[in-house]
Each structure stands twice: as structure tokens, then as C-alpha cells.
Amino acid sequence: xxxxxxxxxxxxxxxxxxxxxxxxxxxxxxxxxxxxxxxxxxxxxxxxxxxxxxxxxxxxxxxxxxxxxxxxxxxxxxxxxxxxxxxxxxxxxxxxxxxxxxxxxxxxxxxxxxxxxxxxxxxxxxxxxxxxxxxxxxxxxxxxxxxxxxxxxxxxxxxxxxxxxxxxxxxxxxxxxxxxxxxxxxxxxxxxxxxxxxxxxxxxxxxxxxxxxxxxxxxxxxxxxxxxxxxxxxxxxxxxxxxxxxxxxxxxxxxxxxxxxxxxxxxxxxxxxxxxxxxxxxxxxxxxxxxxxxxxxxxxxxxxxxxxxxxxxxxxxxxxxxxxxxxxxxxxxxxxxxxxxxxxxxxxxxxxxxxxxxxxxxxxxxxxxxxxxxxxxxxxxxxxxxxxxxxxxxxxxxxxxxxxxxxxxxxxxxxxxxxxxxxxxxxxxxxxxxxxxxxxxxxxxxxxxxxxxxxxxxxxxxxxxxxxxxxxxxxxxxxxxxx
Amino acid sequence: xxxxxxxxxxxxxxxxxxxxxxxxxxxxxxxxxxxxxxxxxxxxxxxxxxxxxxxxxxxxxxxxxxxxxxxxxxxxxxxxxxxxxxxxxxxxxxxxxxxxxxxxxxxxxxxxxxxxxxxxxxxxxxxxxxxxxxxxxxxxxxxxxxxxxxxxxxxxxxxxxxxxxxxxxxxxxxxxxxxxxxxxxxxxxxxxxxxxxxxxxxxxxxxxxxxxxxxxxxxxxxxxxxxxxxxxxxxxxxxxxxxxxxxxxxxxxxxxxxxxxxxxxxxxxxxxxxxxxxxxxxxxxxxxxxxxxxxxxxxxxxxxxxxxxxxxxxxxxxxxxxxxxxxxxxxxxxxxxxxxxxxxxxxxxxxxxxxxxxxxxxxxxxxxxxxxxxxxxxxxxxxxxxxxxxxxxxxxxxxxxxxxxxxxxxxxxxxxxxxxxxxxxxxxxxxxxxxxxxxxxxxxxxxxxxxxxxxxxxxxxxxxxxxxxxxxxxxxxxxxxxx
Numbered sequence: 034x035x036x037x038x039x040x041x042x043x044x045x046x047x048x049x050x051x052x053x054x055x056x057x058x059x060x061x062x063x064x065x066x067x068x069x070x071x072x073x074x075x076x077x078x079x080x081x082x083x084x085x086x087x088x089x090x091x092x093x094x095x096x097x098x099x100x101x102x103x104x105x106x107x108x109x110x111x112x113x114x115x116x117x118x119x120x121x122x123x124x125x126x127x128x129x130x131x132x133x134x135x136x137x138x139x140x141x142x143x144x145x146x147x148x149x150x151x152x153x154x155x156x157x158x159x160x161x162x163x164x165x166x167x168x169x170x171x172x173x174x175x176x177x178x179x180x181x182x183x184x185x186x187x188x189x190x191x192x193x194x195x196x197x198x199x200x201x202x203x204x205x206x207x208x209x210x211x212x213x214x215x216x217x218x219x220x221x222x223x224x225x226x227x228x229x230x231x232x233x234x235x236x237x238x239x240x241x242x243x244x245x246x247x248x249x250x251x252x253x254x255x256x257x258x259x260x261x262x263x264x265x266x267x268x269x270x271x272x273x274x275x276x277x278x279x280x281x282x283x284x285x286x287x288x289x290x291x292x293x294x295x296x297x298x299x300x301x302x303x304x305x306x307x308x309x310x311x312x313x314x315x316x317x318x319x320x321x322x323x324x325x326x327x328x329x330x331x332x333x334x335x336x337x338x339x340x341x342x343x344x345x346x347x348x349x350x351x352x353x354x355x356x357x358x359x360x361x362x363x364x365x366x367x368x369x370x371x372x373x374x375x376x377x378x379x380x381x382x383x384x385x386x387x388x389x390x391x392x393x394x395x396x397x398x399x400x401x402x403x404x405x406x407x408x409x410x411x412x413x414x415x416x417x418x419x420x421x422x423x424x425x426x427x428x429x430x431x432x433x434x435x436x437x438x439x440x441x442x443x444x445x446x447x448x449x450x451x452x453x454x455x456x457x458x459x460x461x462x463x464x465x466x467x468x469x470x471x472x473x474x475x476x477x478x479x480x481x482x483x484x485x486x487x488x489x490x491x492x493x494x495x496x497x498x499x500x501x502x503x504x505x506x507x508x509x510x511x512x513x514x515x516x
Numbered sequence: 517x518x519x520x521x522x523x524x525x526x527x528x529x530x531x532x533x534x535x536x537x538x539x540x541x542x543x544x545x546x547x548x549x550x551x552x553x554x555x556x557x558x559x560x561x562x563x564x565x566x567x568x569x570x571x572x573x574x575x576x577x578x579x580x581x582x583x584x585x586x587x588x589x590x591x592x593x594x595x596x597x598x599x600x601x602x603x604x605x606x607x608x609x610x611x612x613x614x615x616x617x618x619x620x621x622x623x624x625x626x627x628x629x630x631x632x633x634x635x636x637x638x639x640x641x642x643x644x645x646x647x648x649x650x651x652x653x654x655x656x657x658x659x660x661x662x663x664x665x666x667x668x669x670x671x672x673x674x675x676x677x678x679x680x681x682x683x684x685x686x687x688x689x690x691x692x693x694x695x696x697x698x699x700x701x702x703x704x705x706x707x708x709x710x711x712x713x714x715x716x717x718x719x720x721x722x723x724x725x726x727x728x729x730x731x732x733x734x735x736x737x738x739x740x741x742x743x744x745x746x747x748x749x750x751x752x753x754x755x756x757x758x759x760x761x762x763x764x765x766x767x768x769x770x771x772x773x774x775x776x777x778x779x780x781x782x783x784x785x786x787x788x789x790x791x792x793x794x795x796x797x798x799x800x801x802x803x804x805x806x807x808x809x810x811x812x813x814x815x816x817x818x819x820x821x822x823x824x825x826x827x828x829x830x831x832x833x834x835x836x837x838x839x840x841x842x843x844x845x846x847x848x849x850x851x852x853x854x855x856x857x858x859x860x861x862x863x864x865x866x867x868x869x870x871x872x873x874x875x876x877x878x879x880x881x882x883x884x885x886x887x888x889x890x891x892x893x894x895x896x897x898x899x900x901x902x903x904x905x906x907x908x909x910x911x912x913x914x915x916x917x918x919x920x921x922x923x924x925x926x927x928x929x930x931x932x933x934x935x936x937x938x939x940x941x942x943x944x945x946x947x948x949x950x951x952x953x954x955x956x957x958x959x960x961x962x963x964x965x966x967x968x969x970x971x972x973x974x975x976x977x978x979x980x981x982x983x984x985x986x987x988x989x990x991x992x993x994x995x996x997x998x999x
Binding site (some may be wrong): 036098131133134136137138141154155156157158159160162163164165170245246267466468469470471473474477480482489492493496497501 | 581614615617619620621624637638640641642643645646647648649653706728729749950951952953954956957960962963972975976979980983
């Protein structure tokens with residue numbers, strides 16, 4: 034099986050041709066959410082980015098096992114010092130719930146938001162708290178290999194020892210001296226040999242709710258353990274792609290790499306992929322800056338498909354700035370695509386062809402996607418397709434049957450299946466009733482006009498306008514669109 | 517906090533006033549599905565039954581923690597002998613998937629079907645495979661207390677030993693001699709002291725995929741362990757209600773009781789509740805009889821709300837026979853209720869009252885629900901409400917503002933919130949567009965009739981009919997309903 038897909042590998046810092054270990058199978062692991070609050074805008078980007086990868090790999094013919102985890106234990110408040118309450122236990126305390134009720138509540142909310150964004154369900158969605166044994170087994174291996182030490186019931190990864198044999202920091206490019214410099218200031222745990230060491234297992238303090246027995250203490254796994262343990266459990270010791278947000282590169286992914294190598298002597302992942310961050314009006318998004326926005330709030334103003342489209346208009350490795358103007362522009366662009374898709378089935382097909390142009394268009398979209406998933410380039414070509422459809426519709430250009438089929442593939446296969454942009458017009462049976470009722474109203478209006486009953490025809494047009502339906506009268510008849 | 521809710525306790529074999537251990541909190545555990553195939557009709561009944569209990573308890577003012585598990589390991593093919601492949605591993609083998617991919621696939625499908633049936637999400641939905649440590653801890657306790665024995669790496673519950681101190685079989689009423697008689701014929705495991713003993717931990721055979729380390733062997737928990745371990749983990753050693761289908765009473769729930777008592781010396785559950793089974797055209801539903809129907813197939817012919825309503829028309833402890841005629845009758849009944857709900861907001865409110873009747877109606881519904889959740893009785897009273905609404909609408913009866921408010925509570929609070937019957941007309945914004953478009957068409961038709969343009973007015977009526985919308989002209993104006 035051959036493909037021309039290149040992806041940027043964060044580990045080698047360059048674009049590489051994607052070669053799966055065992056084609057047609059592809060193993061893909063992506064770091065999922067820590068489910069202690071409603072999903073925010075920052076969650077939309079990684080899950081849409083890797084949804085595109087998942088969909089595109091399937092389009093190329095691969096059988097993808099896509100594992101995306103749920104972090105429901107071990108993610109402490111203060112990531113740098115690895116101290117403080119568990120994020121979920123803290124929320125449970127605040128909401129007066131059992132931690133697993135918090136997990137369920139926000140996991141449901143996450144799933145709901147992802148469905149709104151038309152993000153595909155992963156093949157397996159393992160929870161960290163459900164894989165304590167697997168994490169303990171991995172910790173035991175690392176201890177046995179001499180790259181970790183136990184202190185007062187907690188187990189820490191020994192970066193100094195690891196660095197004698199392997200290179201720590203090769204993903205993020207951080208060097209040990211620099212780490213030492215940076216972390217010396219922090220309080221850190223007194224139990225660590227070096228302040229940059231990180232916890233594999235933490236002994237639970239008496240008030241810590243989420244805890245399990247182990248050979249070291251009653252406690253809980255360190256945050257980085259779960260992804261090492263669960264990715265390997267479901268994808269094998271060696272798998273193809275690991276993805277996540279750029280903010281996870283250090284320390285999370287760096288620690289994952291070290292853990293896996295310390296346990297097996299080998300890298301587990303062939304390609305590391307990272308999406309860039311979202312800014313809001315040029316600023317970093319943060320609770321403290323007050324520009325933090327949940328998806329639920331965002332969806333009050335914008336259709337989730339607009340958000341999805343907006344995210345795809347930028348390359349996943351570029352920063353992306355959110356603003357109302359930018360979103361309104363995206364909404365307009367998306368509506369143009371959807372309007373073209375509505376016109377398309379009714380296009381007149383002739384013998385005269387634009388074959389080369391349409392064929393080239395399809396090719397250019399494939400090339401764009403093959404080039405490290407360049408959705409912005411692909412979308413630019415789709416707009417060329419929109420212009421073509423409109424020109425044919427207006428009679429300026431003509432297409433033959435072959436062109437028509439390629440256009441169909443571009444819009445139905447590419448826009449809907451791969452970019453995952455679901456036009457409302459194709460949604461549900463209920464929406465079809467809407468459409469049929471609107472068509473009925475258009476016909477009644479037409480008849481009224483034929484009878485020169487303009488008061489009725491204008492009334493229908495105005496009333497529809499108030500319901501958000503815009504009628505466009507052309508020579509060919511009346512079309513409609515949502516405002 | 518006081519209530520008048522009586523529930524039938526399968527353990528005491530009688531109706532009892534429900535007294536929670538720690539009001540206003542109520543702990544509710546229900547056995548969830550084994551996720552190795554699409555949900556079938558048999559799954560609809562328990563989850564709707566306990567959804568009603570969950571909703572009604574909340575209506576009474578309780579704060580309910582509702583735990584409903586996912587069985588994803590340990591449920592072997594041959595339940596009687598506790599031999600054969602794990603149901604999920606077998607399916608994984610057939611579908612060429614990793615067992616957890618099978619789990620994810622059918623868990624997603626289950627969740628989707630439950631959402632279609634408007635079954636509420638539980639507070640916590642723990643997976644058996646995610647609670648291996650908790651199950652191992654419980655097994656260790658039972659072993660320590662002398663009610664289990666290890667043989668070749670497997671651990672079995674010692675029913676003979678247990679029966680010296682406690683009574684085994686008190687839920688199902690089975691006695692030991694009878695069990696001995698029945699199970700002597702079966703192959704069973706040679707390792708058991710008595711053929712009726714059951715596995716707490718099974719050593720994995722070399723080809724068994726799903727396995728975890730333990731002090732006894734690399735293996736997996738027996739099917740009954742998970743519910744004992746997870747109910748107590750999330751609801752405490754002593755909790756209020758445990759529900760499930762009557763088919764689970766023996767051996768599953770009987771074993772759960774024995775496990776909990778063997779571990780702690782005490783019953784964990786105060787009230788055991790069991791829903792009765794579904795038959796199809798008078799026959800038991802079974803794959804072998806070829807009358808097995810998945811919810812996905814059923815929903816092709818019937819709206820999920822019709823299925824829900826049909827199930828609620830029978831008391832949960834009665835058997836329920838499915839047939840096309842019965843479902844069609846349910847559909848008709850449900851439409852009557854929904855039509856009345858559509859008329860209701862437009863009812864004329866006068867000074868003249870039927871207060872006593874309407875008040876009594878509300879009271880009778882509460883009494884029915886308090887009587888072991890008698891949804892059939894409650895629904896009968898709701899039909900009295902439907903007749904009242906229609907009579908008021910037709911001008912035969914009149915209601916005042918107080919009556920109107922009570923009627924609203926009956927229909928909006930009771931039908932929608934407690935019975936969970938969602939009328940399509942109140943569904944989504946898209947549906948509201950439908951309605952508005954239909955209202956617009958009705959107005960255009962009215963105007964056409966005023967102008968004596970009967971060809972237009974008839975055309976609108978006929979075209980709407982073809983879209984499934986029936987117009988009814990009355991003195992008060994034109995109403996509509998879906999056919």
C-alpha cells in the first residue's frame with residue numbers, strides 16, 4: 034500500500050513521508066481531555082485536527098485504530114511542582130460530588146460538544162482510572178530497569194540516571210542543565226533526587242480521595258503514566274502516530290517518551306504530531322485573562338460547523354486567532370460552500386467539458402491534504418469549485434457528466450466525509466420537512482405571482498425572511514437559503 | 517423528608533414503604549448491559565423502568581446517585597457452567613477487533629439507543645474492566661473470611677461454607693438441595709468443591725485475551741464480582757436500591773448478595789427491584805426462536821417514544837407482550853396525549869372551575885406512582901386529562917386559571933419530565949421552524965378562503981396532507997397535527 038502523505042514529525046523536526054509499521058493498519062493515539070470542567074475552545078482544535086487525520090487516513094484506505102484517552106485521575110493542580118489537589122477531586126469537593134460523578138458529568142458534556150463539532154468517535158476511549166494495574170506494571174518495569182527510585186511510598190523517574198544512557202528532552206529540545214536552572218526555583222517535592230524528576234506513583238495523603246493499593250503505597254499514578262500505559266496496551270509496544278496539543282509537548286510527552294524507553298529500551302512512537310494553540314484577539318486564552326470561552330457559550334452565537342470550518346481554515350501547526358470578525362467571515366465562506374452544494378445536484382450537464390480543470394482541482398485538493406494535512410490550501414481549492422458551480426449555474430461555463438461526478442466527489446466525499454462539514458440541508462428528516470414546506474411556499478408564491486397577486490407573493494417572501502429564509506428569484510426560478 | 521412511595525422489595529417479597537438510609541440522598545445501582553452486540557428490545561425495559569424510578573425519586577425531592585455499570589469482561593458464553601469464551605473476546609475474534617474496540621463500538625451503540633428512548637444518563641457508569649483492583653480486594657476479603665477457596669490459580673465461592681452461617685438463595689428462593697440436583701448434570705469445572713460454587717477469579721487459559729495479574733494467577737474476575745465491587749465503591753457498604761431484570765435474579769444477584777455478606781457480614785442492599793420480561797407474540801424472545809429484534813430495527817418502524825410509552829403502559833413487574841397491533845394501539849394513544857398537549861396552551865380559561873376534578877386527577881397520578889411506580893394507572897389518569905382538555909377545547913367544559921396550572925403540571929411535568937415522553941413538537945429549534953412554516957401556510961390558506969380562492973386553499977391542505985400534516989378546521993380556527 035502506497036501513499037504520498039507527508040506529516041511533520043515533531044521528533045525529527047521535519048516533514049516525513051508517512052510509512053505505517055504494518056499497513057493497512059495504523060495505530061493512532063491522541064491525548065484526550067482532563068474531564069473536570071466543560072470543554073472550552075482550546076479543546077476544539079486538537080480533537081478536530083486529529084479527527085481530520087483519522088478521516089483522511091481512512092480515506093487513503095488505512096484501517097485505523099484510534100485511541101483517545103480520558104484523564105480522570107492523577108492530573109494535579111500544580112503541574113510544575115506535581116503538588117496540590119487532583120483536579121477532579123478538587124472539583125468534586127467544590128460540587129459536593131463523588132469524583133467519578135464529576136468525571137461522568139464532564140465526560141458526557143465533552144462527548145456532547147464533540148458530537149456537535151462532528152468529531153468522530155475514537156475506536157477506544159480508555160479512562161486512566163480504569164488502567165491502574167497497567168500503569169503499575171509499567172512503573173515496576175522502569176524500577177526494575179533502574180530508571181526510577183522509591184521514596185516514602187512514592188516512585189520517581191530518575192532523569193539523571195536515564196540521561197546516562199538515553200537523551201532526555203529530544204522532543205522539546207530542552208537540555209538537562211536548562212531544566213535544572215528552571216526548576217531549582219520551584220518548591221518541588223523534597224523526596225526527589227533532582228527537582229526535574231517526575232512522579233510515576235504518588236503516595237496518597239490522608240485526605241486524598243482517589244487511591245489504589247500498590248506494592249509501594251496506597252496512592253495514585255503520576256499524570257504522564259496513563260498515556261504510556263494505555264497507548265502501548267491498545268496499540269502495541271511500537272505504534273505509528275501520537276498526537277496532542279503543543280502545550281503537552283513538555284513535560285507530558287517528553288516524560289511519556291522517557292517512560293516508554295526506560296521500560297522497553299525503545300521508542301514507542303514513530304511520528305509525533307502537535308497542533309498549535311488558539312489565541313483570542315491576539316491574546317493567549319486563559320481563565321486569568323477573562324477571555325476563556327466554553328464551547329457551550331460559543332455555540333450560542335455560532336453554529337458548531339462554523340467553528341469547525343474556522344479551525345480548518347488555518348493549518349494545524351499555525352497559531353489561530355479567534356475574533357468575532359474572523360468567525361463571521363468563516364460563517365460567510367461556509368455558507369457559500371453549502372449554497373453551492375445545494376445548487377450542484379440541479380446543474381445542467383452538457384457534452385462540453387471542463388474536464389482538465391475539474392480533474393486538476395481534485396488533484397490539487399489531494400496534494401494539499403498530502404502536504405501535512407494542509408486544510409487551508411484544500412479549502413482554497415474548494416472555493417475554486419464553488420466559483421465553478423456558480424458559473425455553470427449562471428450559464429457562463431458548462432460541464433459534462435465526468436466533470437459532474439468529480440465535482441460531486443469533491444463536495445460530498447471531501448467536504449462532508451473528510452473535512453466533516455455537515456451542511457444543515459442534508460441533516461435529518463425533520464430538516465427535510467422544513468425544506469419541503471419551503472418549496473411548497475415557493476410554489477404557492479409562484480402561483481400568486483402568475484395570478485398577479487403580488488400582495489400574497491410579497492407577504493410570503495417577507496414572512497419567510499422573518500423566519501430566516503431568503504428567497505432569490507432568478508431566470509431559472511426561485512432558490513432559497515438560510516440567512 | 518417524608519414520602520409515600522412504596523416499592524416491591526424482591527427480597528422481602530412484599531411492597532414496602534421506601535425509607536432511604538440517609539435522606540435526601542438515595543443510592544441506586546442497576547445492572548447495565550454486556551456490550552458485545554447491538555441493544556435489543558429486552559434492553560429497553562429495565563433501563564426505562566429504572567429511568568422512571570430515577571426520575572420519580574428526583575421529582576420527590578431526593579438527590580439520587582444512580583450507578584449503572586457496563587459489563588465488558590468476565591461474562592462467559594456458558595453462564596451455567598462458567599466455561600467458554602468471554603462474550604466480548606469472542607465477538608472481538610469474530611469481528612477481527614481488539615476486545616476494547618468491541619466494547620467501545622457496542623457501548624456507543626447502546627448509548628445512542630438509550631438517548632433515542634430518552635433514558636437519562638446515570639450519575640456514574642463504571643466499566644468492569646476498569647475496576648479489577650476493587651474486585652481483587654473484595655475477593656481477598658472473602659478468602660480471608662473463609663468463604664472462598666483457591667484452586668489452580670482460580671478462586672471459587674464456597675457456598676457450603678457460606679450456608680453454615682448465612683442463608684444462600686434468599687432472593688430467588690432456591691434451596692441448596694435443589695441447586696445440587698440441578699447442577700449435578702452439568703459438566704462444570706472439575707476444580708469446584710461443589711458444582712454450585714461460582715468463580716470469583718478465573719485463571720486465564722493461554723488463548724484468553726483479557727487478563728490481569730493477581731496474587732492467584734494471571735486471569736480475570738468472575739461475572740458476579742463487578743457489581744458487588746462497583747456498587748459498594750460508589751454507593752457505600754450499605755445502599756438503598758439495587759435494580760435489574762428478573763432474569764438476573766438468579767444466579768447473578770443471588771451471588772452478589774452472598775459475595776457482599778461474605779465480605780462484610782452484612783446485606784449491602786435495602787431494596788431489590790426487578791422488572792419482568794418481554795415476550796413477542798406470546799413467545800419468549802430468543803435468538804434461537806428467530807424473534808429477536810434489535811432496537812435499531814424496531815426504530816425503523818416505530819418512533820422510540822412509542823416503544824417507551826408501550827413499555828410504560830404495563831406495570832414493570834408484569835410480563836409485557838410485544839405485537840404489531842399492540843404497538844399500533846400505543847402509537848395511537850400516545851398521539852392523543854401529544855395532540856392534547858398541543859391544544860392545551862390555547863385553551864380558553866374562564867372563571868368557572870372544575871377544580872376538584874383536576875386536583876383529584878393530579879392526586880390520583882401521584883398515588884399511582886407511589887404505588888410501586890404504577891405507570892399504567894398513571895397513564896389511565898392522564899387519558900382522563902386528555903378527555904378533559906378536549907372537552908374544554910370543544911366548549912363542553914370550562915376551566916379556571918388554577919385548573920389550567922394543574923393541567924399544565926400534569927402534562928408538562930408529569931408526561932415530559934417523569935414519564936420522559938418527549939413530544940416531537942417541543943423538540944428542537946428546527947422543529948420550531950416546521951411549526952412556524954405550517955402556521956404560515958395555515959394563514960395563507962385562511963386568506964385564500966377569505967378571498968374565496970378555494971383552489972389555493974384546497975391545494976395547501978392537500979399538499980400538507982402529503983407531507984403528513986393534517987389540518988382540522990373548527991369554529992375557533994384551524995389546528996394541525998402530524999398524521
